[in-house]
Amino acid sequence: MEEHAMSPSPPMPTPSSTEPTREKLHIVGVSKWFTSRMGRTTALQDISLKIHDGEFVVLLGASGCGKSTLLRMIAGLEVPSAGRIFAEGREITSPGRDRGLIFQTYTSFPWLTVRKNVEYGMRLRGMPRKERTSQARHFIELVGLERFMDAYPYQLSGGMKQRVAIARTLANRPEVLLMDEPFGALDPETRWQMHDLMSDVMAKSKTTVIMVTHDVEEAILLADRIVFMGRNPGRIREVIEPALEKNAGDKESLRTTPAFIALERKIRCTMRADSPTTLQ
Amino acid sequence: MAFAVQIPPEQTTTTPEHLSRMEQDEDAPLRVFKFGAVLPRSTTLLLGIVGWGVLLAVWQLLAETGSMSSLVLPGPAAVVSALYRLFAERDFIGDVTASIVRVLESFLAACLVAVPLGIVMGAFRPIEALVNPIVAAWRYLPAPSFVPLLLMWFGTGDTQKLALLFLGVVWFLITLVMDYTKAVRTELVETALTLGGTSRQILWTVVVPAALPNIFIALRQVLAVSWTYLVIAEIVAATDGIGAMMMRASRFVRTDEVMAGILMIGLLGLVFDFLFACAQRFLFPYERGGT
Ligand SMILES: Nc1ncnc2c1ncn2[C@@H]1O[C@H](COP(=O)(O)OP(=O)(O)OP(=O)(O)O)[C@@H](O)[C@H]1O
Ligand SMILES: [Mg+2]
Numbered sequence: 052m053e054e055h056a057m058s059p060s061p062p063m064p065t066p067s068s069t070e071p072t073r074e075k076l077h078i079v080g081v082s083k084w085f086t087s088r089m090g091r092t093t094a095l096q097d098i099s100l101k102i103h104d105g106e107f108v109v110l111l112g113a114s115g116c117g118k119s120t121l122l123r124m125i126a127g128l129e130v131p132s133a134g135r136i137f138a139e140g141r142e143i144t145s146p147g148r149d150r151g152l153i154f155q156t157y158t159s160f161p162w163l164t165v166r167k168n169v170e171y172g173m174r175l176r177g178m179p180r181k182e183r184t185s186q187a188r189h190f191i192e193l194v195g196l197e198r199f200m201d202a203y204p205y206q207l208s209g210g211m212k213q214r215v216a217i218a219r220t221l222a223n224r225p226e227v228l229l230m231d232e233p234f235g236a237l238d239p240e241t242r243w244q245m246h247d248l249m250s251d252v253m254a255k256s257k258t259t260v261i262m263v264t265h266d267v268e269e270a271i272l273l274a275d276r277i278v279f280m281g282r283n284p285g286r287i288r289e290v291i292e293p294a295l296e297k298n299a300g301d302k303e304s305l306r307t308t309p310a311f312i313a314l315e316r317k318i319r320c321t322m323r324a325d326s327p328t329t330l331q
Numbered sequence: 332m333a334f335a336v337q338i339p340p341e342q343t344t345t346t347p348e349h350l351s352r353m354e355q356d357e358d359a360p361l362r363v364f365k366f367g368a369v370l371p372r373s374t375t376l377l378l379g380i381v382g383w384g385v386l387l388a389v390w391q392l393l394a395e396t397g398s399m400s401s402l403v404l405p406g407p408a409a410v411v412s413a414l415y416r417l418f419a420e421r422d423f424i425g426d427v428t429a430s431i432v433r434v435l436e437s438f439l440a441a442c443l444v445a446v447p448l449g450i451v452m453g454a455f456r457p458i459e460a461l462v463n464p465i466v467a468a469w470r471y472l473p474a475p476s477f478v479p480l481l482l483m484w485f486g487t488g489d490t491q492k493l494a495l496l497f498l499g500v501v502w503f504l505i506t507l508v509m510d511y512t513k514a515v516r517t518e519l520v521e522t523a524l525t526l527g528g529t530s531r532q533i534l535w536t537v538v539v540p541a542a543l544p545n546i547f548i549a550l551r552q553v554l555a556v557s558w559t560y561l562v563i564a565e566i567v568a569a570t571d572g573i574g575a576m577m578m579r580a581s582r583f584v585r586t587d588e589v590m591a592g593i594l595m596i597g598l599l600g601l602v603f604d605f606l607f608a609c610a611q612r613f614l615f616p617y618e619r620g621g622t
Binding site: 126127128146147148150151152154156158160161162171172174175176203204205216219220223 | 516518519521522523524525526527528529532536537540541543544615616617618
């Protein structure tokens with residue numbers, strides 16, 4: 052893993068002031084490397100990004116460019132090797148309820164039923180049982196699992212388990228929602244439902260969202276801003292703002308608008324431009 | 332609404348498709364070397380009986396052909412009747428009870444020490460670093476080598492026997508519990524962290540429930556080990572217990588009674604194992620479907 056020495060880093064597309072601001076999230080010159088017996092792997096190099104309150108940011112990029120690592124650092128599960136991350140001016144040093152993370156892998160607790168899984172965060176907080184139950188029911192219905200309220204995770208399909216995780220995190224009402232390829236295991240129909248759900252949640256609760264995906268269409272449809280990352284070492288290559296009229300008509304007609312097509316084309320070209328280095 | 336739960340898991344898999352597959356399997360010739368084959372319950376039971384039947388037949392045959400004196404090797408029938416006589420005429424039930432109480436008491440004591448200790452060792456690295464070197468060293472010391480020491484410390488009474496049984500299993504149990512606790516998926520702990528859990532909350536609501544099914548398996552295995560130490564504990568200056576009875580019988584060359592004692596321990600082991608299996612199914616219903 053010596054590649055980071057040879058690829059010339061492109062000019063930073065983001066404004067990188069080093070002063071922490073009261074921004075919802077402010078990532079300031081963050082690098083992350085892992086040292087192991089095989090040497091040092093630079094997962095992320097000099098990432099700077101400001102994320103505003105209520106913004107929906109999508110991270111797009113090839114496998115291994117450090118998207119999960121970035122989310123984990125924002126969640127407070129991993130400490131940056133260099134640089135700092137601030138949430139509303141306070142440096143992030145540990146995980147907290149204000150930043151919910153939906154993992155790339157299944158994380159439903161196997162010993163709890165769907166209902167108990169979704170109630171989990173509220174139980175930690177000591178929320179009264181009645182309120183907890185009604186909240187859990189609300190979010191389970193949102194993700195369409197009301198028929199499986201009392202099922203255990205082993206009785207669910209992969210996509211259903213992922214929806215449990217989504218409901219569990221939403222029910223905890225985080226201010227920042229971090230999602231690591233949350234809809235990867237879902238069929239297109241459920242995926243679309245989840246998109247509507249996300250738009251809904253965003254509109255109602257003003258949650259700030261950072262979502263990782265490999266799906267360009269999903270990125271365009273949901274994002275206020277798309278952060279396109281490159282790898283070796285992981286860095287921000289481009290930031291795209293898909294300024295589409297999202298509320299105009301249905302999703303299918305939006306997909307065929309010239310603006311959408313142009314954007315999709317632009318992103319795909321960026322992805323292609325990234326791939327030569329990935330084939331080494 | 333909750334239909335997925337009210338159906339017991341065995342039945343959820345018996346969709347028509349599964350049924351026909353099972354029937355096929357029953358009609359098909361038994362394929363021994365096939366990975367992941369589904370064996371019908373009846374066949375499983377039958378094979379178990381066949382195994383035992385062959386063993387008993389060979390044993391009986393060896394005893395009857397007289398290649399070995401019946402004094403040295405009594406047949407299975409003789410052993411069973413000796414067992415019956417022990418219960419009917421010699422108040423064997425008292426010995427059996429004494430042994431069961433010893434095993435359970437020492438096992439419970441070992442659990443009370445090993446389970447909490449193993450869990451905190453598995454959950455918190457500094458505690459592991461502090462305690463594990465000690466445990467690792469003790470694990471390699473054979474418990475019976477402590478008998479002379481225990482005799483000096485506790486005399487010939489029950490305490491000495493309980494101590495031996497305790498020492499025989501506690502180190503293994505600590506190690507197993509620690510390893511199973513460490514094997515809890517980090518994502519589960521991290522999920523709880525991002526949901527706002529404190530260390531104490533996560534220990535009780537994630538680490539313990541996640542490790543518990545495996546810890547239970549460890550308990551089940553270690554209880555079996557406990558029974559193997561029983562005879563060693565009871566042949567040293569014991570007046571009651573299954574092992575003591577066997578020692579008395581061997582002095583009078585009552586091979587049939589010695590073997591009846593062994594049979595009894597085997598039976599008790601089976602019973603406890605069965606009880607454990609039932610408890611497991613009752614306590615961890617969500618484990619039946621795998622992950
Ligand atoms: N705990 C770790 N120890 C060592 N290296 C790690 C660790 N976690 C991540 N890495 C390395 O950091 C780099 C980025 O990993 P990361 O999981 O963040 O990628 P990703 O963008 O999420 O990829 P994907 O799209 O496949 O999920 C990889 O090269 C990986 O090998
Ligand atoms: Mg990832």
